[in-house]
Amino acid sequence: MASFAPYAYIQCPCTESNLPTRRLGSESPTDPLETEQEEPTFDPRAPRANYSLYPLEHLLYCEDCHQIRCPRCVIDELVACYCPNCLFEVPISTVKSEGNRCTRSCFQCPICIGPLSVSSIEAQRDGLGAEFAAYGGPYVLSCGFCNWSSDEIGIQLDKPNSIYNQLAKIRHGGKSLTNARERRKEREERSKLGYSPTIEEEGGSEDGQEKTDLNATEDFDAESQFGNLKAFYQAQLSESSPVSSLGLPGDYSYGSPGALSRIMGLYTGSSFADKKSRTKKGIMREARDAPEGLHIFSPSSDEEAVNRLRTEGWGNTVSTTQRKEQSEQNTHFLSDLRPIPYLLRTRRSKRCKTCRHILSKPESKVHSTRFRIRLVALNYIPSITIRPLQTSSSSLLRPMKPTQFLLTFKNPLFDSVKVNIATAAKTPGRFSSKVTVLCPQFEVGANTDAWEEALREGGNKGGEREKRRTKAEASEGQHQAEAGKVWERGRNWVSVVVEVIPASLRVQAPAFLKSEELQKDESPLREDEDVLEIPVFVRVEWEADPTHDDTGGLAAAGAKDKEVKEKRELAYWCVLGIGRIARD
Amino acid sequence: MSKKPPKGEYIETETGNKVSRRGQLVGTTNIILGGKSVIQAEVVIRGDLTREKQQGQGNQVAIAIGRYCIFSRACELRPPGKLYRGTFSHYPLKIADHVFVGPSSIIEAALIGNHVNIGANCVIGKFAIIKDYVRVLDGTVVPPNMVIPSFSIVAGRPAQVVGEIAEGEVDGFDLREAYRAVRN
Ligand SMILES: [Zn+2]
Ligand SMILES: [Zn+2]
Ligand SMILES: [Zn+2]
Numbered sequence: 001m002a003s004f005a006p007y008a009y010i011q012c013p014c015t016e017s018n019l020p021t022r023r024l025g026s027e028s029p030t031d032p033l034e035t036e037q038e039e040p041t042f043d044p045r046a047p048r049a050n051y052s053l054y055p056l057e058h059l060l061y062c063e064d065c066h067q068i069r070c071p072r073c074v075i076d077e078l079v080a081c082y083c084p085n086c087l088f089e090v091p092i093s094t095v096k097s098e099g100n101r102c103t104r105s106c107f108q109c110p111i112c113i114g115p116l117s118v119s120s121i122e123a124q125r126d127g128l129g130a131e132f133a134a135y136g137g138p139y140v141l142s143c144g145f146c147n148w149s150s151d152e153i154g155i156q157l158d159k160p161n162s163i164y165n166q167l168a169k170i171r172h173g174g175k176s177l178t179n180a181r182e183r184r185k186e187r188e189e190r191s192k193l194g195y196s197p198t199i200e201e202e203g204g205s206e207d208g209q210e211k212t213d214l215n216a217t218e219d220f221d222a223e224s225q226f227g228n229l230k231a232f233y234q235a236q237l238s239e240s241s242p243v244s245s246l247g248l249p250g251d252y253s254y255g256s257p258g259a260l261s262r263i264m265g266l267y268t269g270s271s272f273a274d275k276k277s278r279t280k281k282g283i284m285r286e287a288r289d290a291p292e293g294l295h296i297f298s299p300s301s302d303e304e305a306v307n308r309l310r311t312e313g314w315g316n317t318v319s320t321t322q323r324k325e326q327s328e329q330n331t332h333f334l335s336d337l338r339p340i341p342y343l344l345r346t347r348r349s350k351r352c353k354t355c356r357h358i359l360s361k362p363e364s365k366v367h368s369t370r371f372r373i374r375l376v377a378l379n380y381i382p383s384i385t386i387r388p389l390q391t392s393s394s395s396l397l398r399p400m401k402p403t404q405f406l407l408t409f410k411n412p413l414f415d416s417v418k419v420n421i422a423t424a425a426k427t428p429g430r431f432s433s434k435v436t437v438l439c440p441q442f443e444v445g446a447n448t449d450a451w452e453e454a455l456r457e458g459g460n461k462g463g464e465r466e467k468r469r470t471k472a473e474a475s476e477g478q479h480q481a482e483a484g485k486v487w488e489r490g491r492n493w494v495s496v497v498v499e500v501i502p503a504s505l506r507v508q509a510p511a512f513l514k515s516e517e518l519q520k521d522e523s524p525l526r527e528d529e530d531v532l533e534i535p536v537f538v539r540v541e542w543e544a545d546p547t548h549d550d551t552g553g554l555a556a557a558g559a560k561d562k563e564v565k566e567k568r569e570l571a572y573w574c575v576l577g578i579g580r581i582a583r584d
Numbered sequence: 585m586s587k588k589p590p591k592g593e594y595i596e597t598e599t600g601n602k603v604s605r606r607g608q609l610v611g612t613t614n615i616i617l618g619g620k621s622v623i624q625a626e627v628v629i630r631g632d633l634t635r636e637k638q639q640g641q642g643n644q645v646a647i648a649i650g651r652y653c654i655f656s657r658a659c660e661l662r663p664p665g666k667l668y669r670g671t672f673s674h675y676p677l678k679i680a681d682h683v684f685v686g687p688s689s690i691i692e693a694a695l696i697g698n699h700v701n702i703g704a705n706c707v708i709g710k711f712a713i714i715k716d717y718v719r720v721l722d723g724t725v726v727p728p729n730m731v732i733p734s735f736s737i738v739a740g741r742p743a744q745v746v747g748e749i750a751e752g753e754v755d756g757f758d759l760r761e762a763y764r765a766v767r768n
């Protein structure tokens with residue numbers, strides 16, 4: 001069995017409505033004892049719990065709401081888009097017009113999603129990629145992971161750069177393809193001149209199609225087809241309702257009379273639209289040929305697919321994941337796959353959903369990894385680490401054997417905090433273990449002495465920690481955990497002992513040993529049911545400086561005593577994963 | 585500086601590097617260690633793989649390593665090589681500060697940025713570039729020439745970005761504490 005790393009996950013108070021969502025400072029804090037009894041114990045195994053538990057590192061903290069913020073209660077805001085491969089930033093306006101993929105030379109392998117590199121055909125024979133500088137064209141895209149090459153689908157390139165543009169013009173087998181935009185431009189020009197599109201003018205027609213309906217069934221790539229459809233309906237909209245309610249021609253909004261009657265027509269089986277709008281001059285019509293975006297399904301393509309399946313075999317069909325990455329809809333065979341242009345990635349800043357203050361903001365420079373604002377919960381609430389008090393040979397917990405664990409609370413604040421931890425006597429679930437916190441109330445010192453940390457970096461041999469320990473706790477010799485007493489104490493940390501009696505995982509146990517849940521449900525042990533998780537309610541109280549932010553650095557310490565202190569309180573559920581229980 | 589008794593696992597250099605006696609550093613003149621790095625037992629560092637043509641022009645850097653890097657047991661660092669203008673040549677492998685490499689991983693990258701954590705049994709392919717604050721999970725195979733942008737978590741064969749590093753995780757990449765914990 002894999003080794004078990006103890007963990008402490010925190011439940012963001014935003015998730016459960018029955019949990020205290022006190023807005024501290026604005027309301028008077030309620031009596032702790034009273035609320036304790038009202039609240040049901042948080043069950044970390046409840047299906048919903050999965051969505052609300054986070055490691056401390058994943059949480060932010062809003063200084064205005066004085067509350068923990070998780071990914072579900074922050075708003076992401078786009079700062080920039082960039083290509084994860086060439087790392088070039090793409091302006092958001094370009095993303096809107098050109099789409100969300102890198103339009104330079106960055107492609108992923110359609111077979112294995114590995115990065116594709118440009119290499120000369122000549123270099124390919126030597127078996128190594130990225131050699132284009134040494135050789136002349138033609139070039140191919142090749143995968144360094146699975147050895148796929150664009151040569152396999154008959155695509156060769158003339159230049160080693162701006163591959164996106166080159167690929168847009170090449171079909172499988174090397175035939176040229178008119179770019180969607182160029183095509184549209186052509187068509188617009190033609191319509192201006194009063195031509196109707198003829199077969200000869202449409203380049204790149206698919207082979208094997210009957211000549212008679214070539215115009216209608218002509219195969220466009222997905223992008224062109226969408227572009228055509230969009231252009232067509234935009235034109236239709238502006239014709240049927242030249243000026244919309246907002247006064248903008250060609251407005252897409254549902255408020256425009258043309259669109260509205262169309263929608264009504266959809267729901268009422270066209271009779272409504274007919275009656276209402278027949279009198280109107282501009283009735284919207286549907287696309288009726290390929291340049292307008294119409295794609296007619298041809299029955300022969302089905303037959304063709306069946307025949308291909310016969311000859312190429314199942315092994316040459318694409319997997320669902322491979323197909324999902326393709327922009328074309330009808331890719332069934334490996335030979336239909338095209339290189340995937342890299343999807344752009346975003347850099348985002350984060351805001352509090354409640355008060356809209358910024359919680360995290362990256363520096364504006366493209367390659368900087370610094371933050372201008374970074375309010376992480378790590379700097380506001382105590383971290384909890386767990387380790388067994390006695391080192392045992394087995395990594396598993398012995399059932400029914402009392403075992404002691406050390407919980408260490410480390411305070412990041414420049415004020416000392418009062419910590420109050422509460423657990424139910426038994427863990428929830430079918431196999432409930434007994435839990436006792438020996439010291440549920442304690443104070444953790446302030447994180448004032450930042451200098452010490454700085455000095456320690458100067459290459460001390462690490463004996464510092466032990467020294468502090470002996471100083472802090474005179475009763476070091478006592479190895480018996482005592483109720484109501486802190487086990488160990490340091491500058492800004494406190495360790496307390498928790499004793500657990502792990503439950504027996506036997507389903508077929510005598511009735512008096514079984515929990516109520518187990519008596520009801522005697523199904524065999526489920527996945528991870530052997531993990532001993534303790535729900536702990538943590539309440540932290542401290543007196544903060546209202547004028548200084550708590551992480552403001554060393555300067556905050558100076559002017560402290562002059563200010564009026566503000567009482568702060570934070571309460572949340574936390575789940576401690578202690579270990580796996582052995583099966584007996 | 586401080587002379588350790590000869591029995592200890594690590595030899596500490598003047599710049600604070602802790603190098604295991606059982607580490608295999610080949611071509612040490614071509615290896616630059618920034619200091620305060622840990623090289624554990626059975627680690628292989630191939631400083632002998634340098635650029636073919638210019639050999640004999642004094643020491644050239646095959647592998648440059650920054651400060652506070654930890655190379656776990658049996659991992660291997662190899663400068664990446666490729667055929668260029670008809671001759672096969674190796675190119676320098678650069679590793680910045682606070683880089684952790686897990687046991688039995690093989691690194692053939694061109695560049696590994698600051699604050700990178702590579703798990704156990706990983707392969708970082710030739711000429712891969714890993715930017716700052718990246719976590720490579722155990723058993724990942726990063727294909728040759730792959731670029732991994734900052735704040736990525738990658739996993740799989742071939743490697744794929746599976747997550748982002750959260751704001752609060754940034755501090756956890758600091759290896760000063762881990763360096764201090766390594767003692768004879
Ligand atoms: Zn939340
Ligand atoms: Zn790119
Ligand atoms: Zn591939």
Ligand SMILES: [Zn+2]
Binds near residue numbers: 063352354
């Ligand atoms: Zn807020």
